[in-house]
Amino acid sequence: MxxxxxxxxxxxxxxxxxxxxxxxxxxxxxxxxxxxxxxxxxxxxxxxxxxxxxxxxxxxxxxxxGFVDMHIHYPQTDIIGSPADGLLPWLENYTFPAEKQFSAPAHAEEVARFFVAELLRNGVTTALAFATSHPASVNALFAEAQKNHMRLITGKVLQDRNSPDGVRDDTEQSLLDTEALIQRWHGVDRLGYAITPRFAPTSTPAQLRGAGALAAQYPEVWVQSHVAENLGEIAWAKELFPDARSYLGVYADFGLLRPRAVYAHCIHFDDADRALMRDTGTVAAISPTSNLFLGSGFFDYEGADRIGFGYGLASDVGGGTSFSPFHTMRAAYYVGREGQTKPGLSLSPQNLWWQHTAGAAKALGLDGVVGxxxxxxxxxxxxxxxxxxxxxxxxxxxxxxxxxxxxxxxxxxxxxxxxxxxxxxxx
The missing domain is CATH 2.30.40.10 (Urease, subunit C, domain 1)
Structure with missing residues (x-):
């Protein structure tokens, strides 16, 4: 002692x-x-x-x-600050080319070392992170987190359509790889697995159905994805899934909303979406520096609190512009001041700090464990x-x-x- x-x-x-x-x-x-x-x-x-x-x-x-980061992309470490007109061009011009490189274990391991060191240097001691569609990227990040005794949750990205060669995966093999990685890593030391569809437009219904089946089979693991970040993305999801009530409803239709399900952004919601988040125990990862950088919009704190669903803060590197939780809390304050349906909300310093520590831990189902x-x-x-x-x-x-x-x-x-x-x- x-x-x-x-x-x-x-x-x-x-x-x-x-x-x-x-x-x-x-x-x-x-x-x-x-x-x-x-x-x-x-x-x-x-x-x-x-x-x-x-x-x-x-x-x-x-x-x-220690700070808790609810949403971050370790393969995007090297594309922070890359200029783009918005989310979809940024993915095409920077994200996918960078992520192709993670099929090489040596590259994945080198970036994982830098990424974990940068998290810890900035005071982040728990993180929910995206890897890439390559199992090698998942293995590299888990191994580095384990070496540093860090509490970290990650998973192989699922994206079997609308993605370029080098990051697009095969539907059946992607699900087999996901289950094998769950069995290898989940619950080992301080590590946890997250079933990880990139976002609905880059997964076929078959892949999302399989992800939902795995989520039901392994209720103790996490689910993570993106939703309602950008108006163009929402229109695309509507075109691909015309029968869904909303973009969020796509994930509900495939059994991907539940406790320990974390969706980044959650900006362009109506009250029915907010109630669906609340009723399923699904939570939001608020990514203010990313949303400001990509011009995506503002998280509606007033709406979330009025309906009553959980949330916490996230850096969203590399769309997010800093690993520093201080930068993230600062941006969340700006969003609270300017981006509400009822302008002028002033998030208190204690609340901002809670959102990035104990509040984020609670949202992840780790209340009383970390944060x-x-x-x-x-x-x-x-x-x-x-x-x-x-x-x-x-x-x-x-x-x-x-x-x-x-x-x-x-x-x-x-x-x-x-x-x-x-x-x-x-x-």
């Missing part, structure tokens, strides 16, 4: 932040060897209960839960330095409340504020 003394940020069940100016975080192994939070609270009351326990004192630092520093959670946490840059230090020194401190970090911080990322390790 070991203890850390510093300021501590964590979250209550009502999503509000709890902040200990001078706190103690005690971590230690459970029966399996996984390091978990054993105790957390004010130093003045907890310290005397652990005489002789090694304590690392970190004055001026904040211990915070928080509550007793029993896996001990993934960050050592944040609010003096990392001169301007951030000046702002933090003048903060008169927790909201001012957190908002200053959201607006001004980046990877430089993440002084250390601590990962829960099993023996």
């Amino acid at each position: 070991k203890a850390y003394r510093a300021s501590i940020l964590r979250f209550a069940p009502d999503h509000s932040a709890i902040f200990e100016e001078d706190g103690l975080l005690v971590v230690g192994p459970d029966a399996s060897g996984t390091r978990r939070v054993q105790a957390v609270g004010p130093y003045r009351t907890l310290g005397p209960k652990y005489p002789g326990l090694p304590v690392e004192h970190l004055p001026g630092r904040i211990l915070a839960p 928080n520093l509550a007793v029993g959670c896996e001990a993934d946490f960050l050592v944040l330095n609010p003096q990392a840059t001169p301007l951030l230090a000046r702002k933090a020194a003048r903060a008169q409340s927790l909201d001012e401190l957190l908002f200053g970090l959201i607006i001004l911080a980046d990877d430089r504020a993440v002084e250390r990322t601590v990962i829960s390790q099993a023996k």
Whole structure:
């Protein structure tokens, strides 16, 4: 066991932040060897209960839960910042050419090493990621995450039509590969599998039907895809699936909406779509930097909260423009201010931070496992330095409340504020 003394940020069940100016975080192994939070609270009351326990004192630092990224594409690491007129041209000109290269295991392994290191450097300790249609890409990312003891969920992309040679897969073989990868990787150490249709227009009904059958056969795995991101994409889905009530309804028709199903974007929804998300336990991965970059639109927070379905934040690299959760929270604030049916929504700093930690973990079905520093959670946490840059230090020194401190970090911080990322390790 070991203890850390510093300021501590964590979250209550009502999503509000709890902040200990001078706190103690005690971590230690459970029966399996996984390091978990054993105790957390004010130093003045907890310290005397652990005489002789090694304590690392970190004055001026904040211990915070590791960030949870609900949607990111590891094969798109090298195409961040590529110019395009919108989603579909961006896929054609940059995404598919880049993803073709992942049939080569050596390339997949090299990118996976950089990708995992970049996540951890930015304070992301749990991620739900897309690989490519090549099993080699999945194996490479799982192996790298396992090496780094990271909690990571990924899966082979399914896309058997409307895709170029090199990324298009075979319907039957894609499903066989998916099941084999589930059996090889799901539940190993801190790894999880996600059944991964790229998006409805690039899968035949037969492939989506097979994906739904696997989702029913393996209810403990995740499902991930994209929906209602772009108006052109929605029109395309309507043309290909004319009998579906909506784009989201396509996935419902094939049994792909359920708990642990995560759909990126969810921008152009009506209330019937929102109710379908709520009633099936499906959640949204909000990707504000990507949506702003590609001009796709704005996630409607007011509509989601009014109807009541779950969501959390995501970087969506490489359409997203940064691995940094601070960039993502900042963009979500802009979206909240400008993109609502009722303009002027102001997302609070505590809510933004919750969306990228405990809230995202809850949306993934990992509530009480990651994303928080509550007793029993896996001990993934960050050592944040609010003096990392001169301007951030000046702002933090003048903060008169927790909201001012957190908002200053959201607006001004980046990877430089993440002084250390601590990962829960099993023996």
